[in-house]
Amino acid sequence: MPTLDICFSPELLPLYDLTGRVAVVVDILRATSSIVTALAQGVAHLVPVSEVTECQALAADGYLTAAERDGRQAEGVDLGNSPFGYLDGAVAVRGRAVAITTTNGTRALHLSQAADVVVVGAFLNLAAVAEFVRRQNKDVVIVCAGWKGKFCLEDTLYGGALAARLADAFNVTGSDATLAALDLWQAAEPDVAAYLLKSSHVRRLNSLESHKDMEFCVRPDVYDVVPVYRNGRIVDEVMR
Amino acid sequence: MPTLDICFSPELLPLYDLTGRVAVVVDILRATSSIVTALAQGVAHLVPVSEVTECQALAADGYLTAAERDGRQAEGVDLGNSPFGYLDGAVAVRGRAVAITTTNGTRALHLSQAADVVVVGAFLNLAAVAEFVRRQNKDVVIVCAGWKGKFCLEDTLYGGALAARLADAFNVTGSDATLAALDLWQAAEPDVAAYLLKSSHVRRLNSLESHKDMEFCVRPDVYDVVPVYRNGRIVDEVMR
Numbered sequence: 001m002p003t004l005d006i007c008f009s010p011e012l013l014p015l016y017d018l019t020g021r022v023a024v025v026v027d028i029l030r031a032t033s034s035i036v037t038a039l040a041q042g043v044a045h046l047v048p049v050s051e052v053t054e055c056q057a058l059a060a061d062g063y064l065t066a067a068e069r070d071g072r073q074a075e076g077v078d079l080g081n082s083p084f085g086y087l088d089g090a091v092a093v094r095g096r097a098v099a100i101t102t103t104n105g106t107r108a109l110h111l112s113q114a115a116d117v118v119v120v121g122a123f124l125n126l127a128a129v130a131e132f133v134r135r136q137n138k139d140v141v142i143v144c145a146g147w148k149g150k151f152c153l154e155d156t157l158y159g160g161a162l163a164a165r166l167a168d169a170f171n172v173t174g175s176d177a178t179l180a181a182l183d184l185w186q187a188a189e190p191d192v193a194a195y196l197l198k199s200s201h202v203r204r205l206n207s208l209e210s211h212k213d214m215e216f217c218v219r220p221d222v223y224d225v226v227p228v229y230r231n232g233r234i235v236d237e238v239m240r
Numbered sequence: 241m242p243t244l245d246i247c248f249s250p251e252l253l254p255l256y257d258l259t260g261r262v263a264v265v266v267d268i269l270r271a272t273s274s275i276v277t278a279l280a281q282g283v284a285h286l287v288p289v290s291e292v293t294e295c296q297a298l299a300a301d302g303y304l305t306a307a308e309r310d311g312r313q314a315e316g317v318d319l320g321n322s323p324f325g326y327l328d329g330a331v332a333v334r335g336r337a338v339a340i341t342t343t344n345g346t347r348a349l350h351l352s353q354a355a356d357v358v359v360v361g362a363f364l365n366l367a368a369v370a371e372f373v374r375r376q377n378k379d380v381v382i383v384c385a386g387w388k389g390k391f392c393l394e395d396t397l398y399g400g401a402l403a404a405r406l407a408d409a410f411n412v413t414g415s416d417a418t419l420a421a422l423d424l425w426q427a428a429e430p431d432v433a434a435y436l437l438k439s440s441h442v443r444r445l446n447s448l449e450s451h452k453d454m455e456f457c458v459r460p461d462v463y464d465v466v467p468v469y470r471n472g473r474i475v476d477e478v479m480r
Contacts, residue, residue: 008248008391009252011251011252011254011255012249012251012252012389012390012391014251015251015388015389015390147416148255149252149255150252150255150415150416150417151248151252151416151417151420152416153416153419153420156416156420173438175390176387176390176391176392176393176396176439177390177391179393179438179439180391180393180396180420180424183423183424183427184420184423184424187423187427198413198419199416199419
């Protein structure tokens with residue numbers, strides 16, 4: 001039976017051997033939720049980059065630019081880090097490619113490249129990723145983006161939710177991190193939004209807009225996309 | 241109101257500023273539980289060292305030697321890492337100094353030295369440490385030794401237990417790590433030993449001896465000692 005482990009921070013990734021494994025990268029608020037939404041809205045592919053300037057440089061190649069720093073849209077780019085940027089119609093996204101950089105999510109993606117397959121996970125595509133991972137039949141490491149390297153609740157809850165969905169086919173009791181995430185998910189599942197309202201990140205982004213984003217980002221099984229990060233690009237595996 | 245934060249692994253310590261703070265170092269299974277027991281049994285002081293050879297070299301200066309690697313007593317030393325080594329009478333410990341090295345605990349102590357005060361915490365001296373920390377009236381970071389750098393349940397539960405005891409006088413909602421530890425502690429508190437039986441570390445040490453150790457190490461408020469690590473030595477602050 002393949003194992004499912006959770007890495008609570010990119011800073012801990014050197015302790016995990018990703019070789020031959022599937023990495024599920026998660027940054028619920030909001031990078032991976034936005035990436036999933038973007039592909040669901042017909043974005044052709046996304047390129048995650050480290051710096052805002054790299055992001056802006058890709059505009060010359062026809063890319064839309066999406067950049068967030070410390071929770072806000074960066075200057076001189078088309079989109080921020082809210083999934084609603086791909087939904088509200090202010091920017092036409094269908095068929096476009098997007099260059100994206102975020103505080104935590106991009107870093108987690110780049111550091112996960114040693115894995116056999118790197119999948120982008122969010123509550124929005126929970127069922128689709130669970131099904132995809134199940135078919136891979138390899139050991140899985142869920143890589144939480146965290147907040148500036150530190151543990152964060154929303155990514156951990158996603159880890160617990162995915163582990164719960166896969167518990168019939170994967171060993172989810174082999175690591176303390178997975179056991180803890182499962183217990184926290186059990187506590188949060190009745191009302192994830194209410195649970196996260198007490199978290200530091202959500203309070204840090206305390207505004208009407210971020211509250212709306214959070215409530216959207218915790219909705220499970222909304223989109224049937226499986227974003228895979230390969231050769232520098234994130235594409236929907238289902239559509240390939 | 242001072243803050244209480246939890247660092248789940250020594251690998252994450254570079255993200256925490258310990259300056260001006262109290263660090264409570266915890267390695268429930270079993271380094272800090274043994275250190276607390278040692279001082280309670282009249283050990284004069286302990287010197288934590290990194291290598292077994294350093295530990296053995298101190299024997300020439302009259303030190304008892306205590307060394308554990310991967311859960312077992314190392315060769316050629318007086319004591320392992322079980323608290324019962326200080327209790328069973330096989331080695332006379334009262335008034336002696338002890339050189340100690342363990343897989344995770346020693347490393348966490350060394351990496352915490354930037355703090356104003358470094359205290360050694362365990363369930364065994366939970367009330368004594370809570371009272372000591374309360375009187376310091378400084379920000380607190382609980383430093384979990386973890387297991388080879390990874391998150392572990394037993395140290396996290398201790399963090400939750402100490403946070404719960406101090407919640408009236410410290411801000412315990414400012415970090416997701418503390419919130420998670422409090423929720424896990426709430427789940428575990430009715431029967432900590434039973435809860436830990438599912439953890440990977442306890443299963444790894446699955447034997448009669450380790451089970452007995454674990455049940456001892458989760459007993460709260462047994463000893464009234466406050467081990468402080470200063471100038472390379474761990475001494476009981478209460479006795480000074």
